[in-house]
Structures are given as structure tokens and as C-alpha cells.
Amino acid sequence: MSTAPLTIYRPGLAVGRDAQVLHRAATPEFSGWLEHTRPAGGCSRPIRLTGTIAAVDRNTGRITNWLHTDELPDRALYKACGNRRESRCPDCAWVYQGDAYQVVCRGLTGGKGVPASVGQHPVVFSTFTAPSFGPVHHRHVSRHTCAARQRCDCRPAPCRARSTAGTCPHGQPAACFVRHDADDPRLGQPLCLDCYDHAHQVVWNYFSGELWRRTKQAIERHLAALCRKRGIPLVRVVTASGKVRWVPPVRMSHGKVAEMQRRAAVHFHVLLRLDGVDPDDPDALVPPPAGITLDDLEDAIHVAARQITVITPAHPDRPRGWLVAWGEQIDVRRLNTASGELTDGKVAAYLAKYATKATEATGHCSTRLTPATIDDYADPEGDHLARLIDACWHLGRLIHTDTSSGAAAASDRQDSLDAKPNTYGGLRRWAHMLGFGGHFLTKARRYSVTFGQLRDTRATYRRTEDDQPADTITVGILTYIGSGWLTEGDALLANTAAQQRRESRRIGREELAHEGWLIGAAA
Template sequence: MSTPLTLSRPGLVAGRDAQALYRATAPEFSGWLEHTRPAGGCARPIRLTGTIAAVDRDSGRVLSEQHTGELPDRTLYKACGNRREAQCRDCAWVYQGDAFQVVRCGLTGGKGVPASVGRHPVVFATFTAPSFGAVHHRHVARHTCRSRQRCDCRPAPCHARREAGTCRHGQPAVCFARHDADDPRLGQPLCLDCYDHDHQVVWNYFSGELWRRTKQAIERHLAALCRKRGIPLARIVTASGKVRWVPPVRVSHGKVAEMQRRAAVHFHCLLRLDGVDPDDPDALVPPPAAITVDNLEEAVHAAASQITVTTPPHPDRPQGWLVAWGEQVDVRRINSAGGELTDDKVAAYLAKYATKATEATGHCSTRLTPATIDNYADPEGNHLARLIDACWHLGRPTGTDTTSGAATADDRQDSLDTKPRPYAGLRRWAHMLGFGGHFLTKARRYSVTFGQLRDTRAIYRRTEDDNTADTITIGTLTYAGAGWLTEGDALLANTAAAQRRRATRLGREELAHEAWLVGAAA
């Protein structure tokens, strides 16, 4: 006769289903489900303990106080907020929605951004990395598919040549395969020994500086064009009372970094042309009529072809590395007549990549340390192992605190050369294959911020109940742990969150359909 399963202690229950059954049959299940709702769907929520107080907004008097020991599980659950879809799908979904709003508001206005920005000239530019060696790729000369995500177009041969040859290491220099979109060989070098892994990780590391100088060059090109066309400078009075004369145009950007399969980053950038109001420098006003989207497009191409960065000297390469953009610089106009790109399409496109990092390369790890580096780095290993090894090797201490190069006329280059251990960050960002920048950045005047969106959402949640509209919730909380207590709890909370998301999505689709019907009838 078998022994019946005891469900009195969920931490010792054998199996996720049994844990979920224990929780679902408990009398306080409904309260627990509502209690975990803020973190529902999170893969690894933060558990907090402490005191939560309700304070009167006007008088500051404490109206009520509650300790987390009185709550279900004696803890407060908070979503982890991780933006990476590979780490937490639900939190990445929230982040993606915020990213969509950040990008879209800079194109159409809303949430504090004036709607007039929708009439400003805007281009969508893609800056790619140069070649560091031949890799397997999939090239479709002309797409006929309806969706690139499910592309079934016939690609061209990978590296077809009339004469089959080999590299100096004896590896084939040709590839006649027509790779599928999910072919694991895509992005892999034809010859690992020919590929310049050192240069690629250095390019990833200094790509942020290359972008900074490129944007400066775009604005300088437009400023020179204003002088040529007789458009006067704008007189600005700073907060300290000083008078500054600035160009009458400025470029506001929203930028997303995407990691390619070959593990080199490239940037998708929205560049919006704004004017300058002397009476209100922070106002978003149209640019001068003489400066058009044609001039903005010309400035982008000119800057991309001219701007380079020479990295500081390194013991392995005393002359440094040249960091420049690749030949493929694509510039398209947004909402132009007959154009394929619209505000919503571009915003959704950039928001999608804001939740990704190195997943496209097949590598996903936390920050590497001397204790874990040997698990990933190998100078004789595959493509990713060699890139990680290059980061760790180039970022090693060299015995000197500074490296200095020959004096140049460019002060910015001098500041790079005299920076203490300019390559030390490669070890810190070895798990990101050298790239240490944010995957979504924007100019200060481009749009709203993530903080503003989060604050608005928090205020709405606090005030949706009329009884709490005049109170402020103050928590004195400390970290107690991360993750759900059991796999059964995770199953129940995440399933409930998925159902709420689905209901929300269906509701939005219905509202959009009704609005379309009303517009069609009118």
C-alpha cells in the first residue's frame, strides 16, 4: 500500500504540479494571487521584507502601517525589471512597451512632447561595422516575402567564386550554399585563423565614441550649411546669465544597438532635425525652412564616410586600431510620400531590439570573472570563444596606469590616449563581446524618458482606487531574496499574468477595430 503524498509543506512537495495544487487549494489562494499580481509573469521576482506605511498627502500623518510578516508568504514581491527577453520575458515585454513609447513620441509627439515634431524632417539610418574577415551570410537581392520574420525568399550563394581556392591556413575561401535563415553557420567565419577577433572586440568597445563623433559631425555639417545660406546663429542666454551663440539647427536622436550574428554591433538611429528658439532653448520648434530632409540625409552620409577613431596604443598594437563605419550605411526617410517606413513600424522595430543583447550570437552569460572565464574563453576555440578570449587578453593589466601616444591636433583623441588603462573595460564587458554601451539611448530633447513612463504608471496604480488618492505609500524594505518560493507558485502567478496580458491585448485590438469602423463610417 502506497503512502499518501503530504502537502502540508510546499517547499518539500515532489513536483511542480503538486506544489501548484497545494497553493491553489489553500483558503487564502485568491488573496495570494492578488498579492503577487505586481510580479506576476516575472521569471525571478525580488522578495522584500519590512514595513509599508500609508501617509496622508497633506498633513504627513501616518494613517496605517503594515509589516510584510502579515502578508502572504511574509514577503512583498516586486518584478525584477530585467529588459532582456532571454532573462525575463514578462519584464522585457513591459520594457519593450516603454521603448515603443519613447521612440514613437519622438516621431509623433504625445506624453509631453508637442505634436508638431511629427512635421520635422526625420531619417532612419543604419550604421554597420566593417568587415573583420569573411563570414557565412545570407543575401537576398530582392525580397518578395510578406514578412521578413518568415522570409522564404531564395538567397544568393554565400561566397561563390569561379575558381575554388583556399586561404593561407588551408581553409576553403568559397561557399556555394544558399543558407536558410536559421542556419547555424550564419555569422561564422570561413576561417577562424584569418578572422581579426582583436579588431572586432576593440571596434565594439569604441563604437560608442565613433557614434558620438559622427553625430557631432552631422551637426557641424548642418551648421556650416546654415552659415553658407546666410541663416544667422541663435542667441541663447544660459541660466547663469552668459550669452551663447549656437547654430540654428540641432539633431535629436533615438538609437538602438543590435548585435549581429557575427557578434559585431550596428546601430539603428532615428535622426530628427529641430530648430532653436532663442527665447526658450528647450522648446521643440521646426528647423529653418532652408534646411530640409535632403540636407540631413547628405550630412549623415558625409559624416559616416569621414569620421574615424584611432584607438590608444596597446602593447599588442602600438599604433592602435582604426575604428570606422562599414561601407553599408543605409539612410531612409520616415513618413515620406510613397515610403515603406512609418512611425509605428520604426518604433516597433527599434523596441524589439531594445530587449535583446547577445542572444543572436548564441552567447548569453552574466559578467565573467577570473573564476568563470575559462568556461567561455579559448584562443583555439570557436568564434565566440575567441572573441571572449580577445576581450580578456586585450583588457589585461599592462603594468602601467596610462598609455600616451604622439601629440595630435584633436583634443578628443588626446583625451582618449591619456585615459588610464583605456582597454581595461574589455574585461568588464567580455560577456557582451566588448560592447559596453546601452542598447537604447536618446538625446535629451528627443522624447520622454523611461523614468517618466514608470512614474506615470506607478501614480496611476496608486490612484486608481479613490480611497487612496489622498495618501502616499512609503515602504521601509530590505532585500530578502530573489525568485518564487516554489516552481508551483511560479506556474500559477505566471499563468495568471499571461491571461491578463492576453485579455489586455484583445481589448486593445477591439478598441482599435471599433475606432477604425467609426472612421470608415464617417
């Protein structure tokens, strides 16, 4: 199947781009093309599809309209790539960030199918950090005097001031007296690369999801024990299959975002909300029993964070496995206090922002690594990131058993027979993520709405906006033919039009909000 040629975007092609813009804008079909590309307008690399699109009556199953993409502009259907990473596609990440904000915020205040009563449930904002794998350069401000942390200009303390520190076993200084700026490239870099435990860090990233799962279970067990101690009875629940279960009267719902630190270790920002259990409707969101308070939730978090650890499976490089535990800095804060530092909106915006990030903070950004590309990034004697990637690739290798003769395998087939599954094999798959293979935004099932519900609502709105009958569904039989705009001029036109539409919507929302404020003030 042939695909249309793509133009490689280079700054030196500015003249060619202008000619492409003029050529496209001068065609009689320009308005139709602009409307046709509207769903993908703003996307950096939209997906191009070919095939047929049919409108089907929902009641009778009869096809009321039939269209082939050869009849459309550029003989293709454009669809936004939907990438959540801001570094890959800012426009699609902007849409994802808006959905992430709704997912997080609705679990705090209600709305979009979530009852408003959840705003009265106890909730805390917790940060779980990784332990130290070796000293790194860092910036610490002991007391902030700035108005906004995003534009903090406070004077930091010395990085690692040590009056008696000499050198490490490898001859590197064990102290640093520099007051690092916020954009100092040395931040997050080890003081000594040879002292730093890169293997332990990538293993921690890899098993951090399991550590969080066990921690949440421990928090729920701690709260259930408090209920028994205080005489709060279990709740009788009948499952969908008719079985009777007795469950604790309190359960915990969470929304979690992973953030990659500059040292390339993951830590988690988690919203933890206490819910009760309704015996008549187990899926209903009801307040927890009066005997369980925010103080109890905070205590449960600290107890679980101190006690829960994971011992990883044995590895030839580490027969006893690695210890995976939380770091010493476990921060637990309450929302909507008198200080106003943490509100529902601020926390939701903060988590939504990090949902569009990945490894950009570390300075590394690549697609999934393969044996053909690994040598471009991994180096056991290289810098911090190169050693982390090399540790992922090395620990994820095939593990061979010893043969009775001690001779090497004679063929690739024999290599596969002598190899046994490696629990750490996923480290190679996630080497480009420095070992972390989890989702950057996760939540409990009952916490809030889902991304799928938000997408369905948006699709329904678009069908209504296009005057599509409610009893008609669209069925497409489409094939992928390529990605990206056909020319740099097309990208400029489509993205500019999308930016203008977005700015128009923003101004409209501000006008409506101002009009509502005027009506309220007059009343």
C-alpha cells in the same frame, strides 16, 4: 538573515508542481495571495523583499497606516525583476518593449508631453554597420519578392562565390558556394578562424559608442556650416545662469538602438530628427529653418560616416592603436514615403524589439564573467565566440611596466605597484557582451519622453486604480531576501493569472478600437 528555500525547476518535477498548485489553491488565503503577487505576476524571477511599508500624508507628514511584511502572504513583498532581456524574463521584457515603443514613437508623432508638431520635422532612419574583420558566411538576397521580410523565403545568392579563390594562408577554402538558409548555424562564422581579426572586432565594439558620438557631432557641424553658407543667422539664447550664447539655428535629436549581428559585431539603427531653436524657450521643440531639408540631412550623414574615425590608445599588443571606423554599408531611408515600407509605427516597433535583445543572435548568453568562470567561455584556439571572449580578457589585462632589474615582482603588492591603468580594462567587465559596454537603447535628451516619466505615469495610474488618496505617499523600508518564486507551483499560478489579465486587456482594447471604428463609420 534566513531566506525561504527555492525549488529548482526541472521538467521531472511535474508531479510535484501539480501538488504545489493544488496545495496553494486549496488554502483559504489563495485569493489574497493571488492579488498580493499581482505586481510580479508573469515575472520569471521576482524579487522578494521584507520590511515595513508606511502610508504618509503628503501635507502633514503624519503616518496614516503602517504595515510589516510579516503580515503579508509568504511574509514578503513581491516585485518584478524589471529585466529588459527577453531571454531572461519575457514578461518584464514585454513591459520594457512597450515603454521603448512609446519612447521611440512619441519622438516621431508626438504625445505624452511631446508636441504633435514633431511629426512634421524632417527625420530619417539610418543604419551604421561595423567594417569587415574577415570574411564570414552570410546570406544575401539581391532582390526580395516576399511579402514580409520576417518570413522571407526568397532564394539567396551563393555565400561567397569566387571563380579564382583558392585557400587562405592557413589552408582553409576562401570561397563558399552554399545558399544558406536563414537558420543556418554557419551564418556569421568566419571562413577561417585564424585569419579573422578577433582583437580588432572586440575593440571596435568597445569604442563604437565614442565613434557614434563623434559622428553625431560631425553631422551637426556639417549642418551648421550649411546654415552659415546659406545665410541663416545664429540664434541668440540666454542660458539659465544668464549668459548669452549664439548657437546654430538647427540641432539634431536622435533615438538609437544597438543590434548585435550574428558575427558578434554591433551596428546601430538610428532615428535622426532635425529640430530648430527657439530663442525665447531653448528647450522647446520647433521645426528647423526652411533652408535645411531632408536632402541636407542625408548628405551630412554620409559625409560624417565617411570622414569620422577613432584611433584608439596604444596597447602593448598594438602600439599604434586600432582604427575604429564605420563599415561601407551606411543605409539612410526616409519615413512615411509613398511605398509605405517604413512608417512611424513600423520603425518604432522594430527598434523596440531590438531593445530587448543582447547577444542572443550570436548564440552566446551569460552573466558577467569573472576569473572563476572565464575558462568556461574563453579559448584562444576555440570557436568564434570563444576567441572573441578570450580577446576581451587578454586585452583587458593589467599592463606591467619594465623594472630596472628585470626581475619578476615578489608579491601581489609589488604587482599592483608595477601595473599602470589600462584603457582597455573595461573589456574584461564587458567580456560577456563581447566588448560592447553601451546601452542598447539611447536617445537625445530632447528627442522624446523618458522611461522614468512612463514609469511614474504607470505608478500614478496604479495608485488611482487602488483608490489611494492623492495626498498620500507610500514609504517603504525594505531589505532584499531573495529572488524567484518559492515553488514551481506558485510560478505557474501567478504567471497564468498574469497571462489571463493581459489577454483580457488586449481583448478590451480591440473592442474599444472596434467600437470607435463603428462610431466613425456611422458618422
